Amino acid sequence: MPLESCMLVLDNSEYMRNGDYTPTRFQAQAQAVSTVFTAKTDSNPESAVGLMTMAGKSPSLLVTPTNDLGKLLSALGKSAIGGISDFSTSLSIAQLALKHRENKNQRQRIVAFVGSPIEDTQDSLVKLGKKLRKNNVLVDIVVFGDEGMENEGKLGALVDAAGGGESHLVSVPPGPHLLSDIILTSPILYDPERPTAEGGAEGMEDGIDPNMDPELAMAIRMSLQEAAETAARQQHPVGESVTAGPAHPITEHVSSGSAGGAGLPSSLTAPLDNPFIPHPEPSAPGDSGVLPPDHHPSIPHSEEEDEEEMLRRAMALSRGEGGDDFLMAEAEGDDDEEDEEAAIARAIAMSLEEAKHEDNKEEKEPRTEP
Structure with a gap:
């Protein structure tokens, strides 16, 4: 107007x-x-x-x-x-x-x-x-x-x-x-x-x-919006939207229906790339695949160290047999995977080396007669 x-x-x-x-x-x-x-x-x-x-x-x-x-x-x-x-x-x-x-x-x-x-x-x-x-x-x-x-x-x-x-x-x-x-x-x-x-x-x-009547006008507007949304859902059902787009890995697994994970996508069957979670070595042909009873499930068998191995390393350090090279090799190889057992081994080696130095010192000092 x-x-x-x-x-x-x-x-x-x-x-x-x-x-x-x-x-x-x-x-x-x-x-x-x-x-x-x-x-x-x-x-x-x-x-x-x-x-x-x-x-x-x-x-x-x-x-x-x-x-x-x-x-x-x-x-x-x-x-x-x-x-x-x-x-x-x-x-x-x-x-x-x-x-x-x-x-x-x-x-x-x-x-x-x-x-x-x-x-x-x-x-x-x-x-x-x-x-x-x-x-x-x-x-x-x-x-x-x-x-x-x-x-x-x-x-x-x-x-x-x-x-x-x-x-x-x-x-x-x-x-x-x-x-x-x-x-x-x-x-x-x-x-x-x-x-x-x-x-x-x-x-x-x-x-x-x-x-003149804002509440009635709002109710009519909301009713029209709901009708439009319902019509849109009827034109595009949920099933069509799932199959039309890229298939999700879980959807593929459910739809395949294969047993034993044969139908799983590679993203689900591939091992996780995590350095802290070791993966078992592939079994040789004819191997039963049964792990030894003393095998720890979370630590590889090749890295298990018993008390004798720890003592061997400690004795090597105490005798000075490649002690420095041994420590350097340990530092280079175990920076990312150092565990509590390696730390204990180093502590034992250092304590033995200190004891050896103390013994050598006492032998070199002249003994005085009383």
Whole structure:
């Protein structure tokens, strides 16, 4: 919607006590006030909406165009039902209120509610329409109730004279529907230049205004998302997604159904490359494959050292038989696989070597007679 300054003209005559519209004719107009204000200000925050009544002792201007909904509803609560409506005078006052608007860039529009008989002739209404068109004021008229619909012919001539292309006449018959809902989907608030894919007004969920009922709009949105997800799952079942992509090793194993691991992929049957977990040597042909009873499951048999081997190494060090070369070879070969037994062997060798040095020292020292 464009930037607008809009005046709402309510019918507060005695006919508004009728209950053929929920809850009454006047209360239905009060709900429509909030709907029109919300639609105008949401489409453009700089738009403004004013309010006036056309019956009573005389037409009364309640609020000049404003963007404060609380101010508008407060003035509406102070209005009273009574008297006979003066339609032509009310439109003239509304046109003067729009003329003195603060923002001159706002387009001028009058939205009038008519639910009672109009005493003005069709010629006078056509003359009024031409005057409004000359002053660039557009007119939207909502007729409701049996009394208001009797004026539909005269009011149609007024709308045509004011500019039928951008002015509208909406007729709302009695029924269980709300007057505000009919206006919301009518050309008064519906912009045909910005329809959605479903054919509803922009920003609406299946004809539901999120500003009027956000919880219902959210529920509809979530329901549509769930339906879309369900349709996507039906088009792409889980089984198809598994077989279409690269097969997983575990999936191959399960699907092969072969015994003894013959159908397992190489990634599962290959030995783990871990230096701390030794792997058994392949058995020779005819070998039963039974390990010796003293074989440790986590240590290779070739690396098992008993007490005699430890003593042999210690004696070699104590006699100085290639002790340095022996230590260097041990350091080069066992840097990555040194275990607790090797550490114990070194400790024993060092202790024996120290003992040997102490014995040699005592032998070289001269003994003194007491």
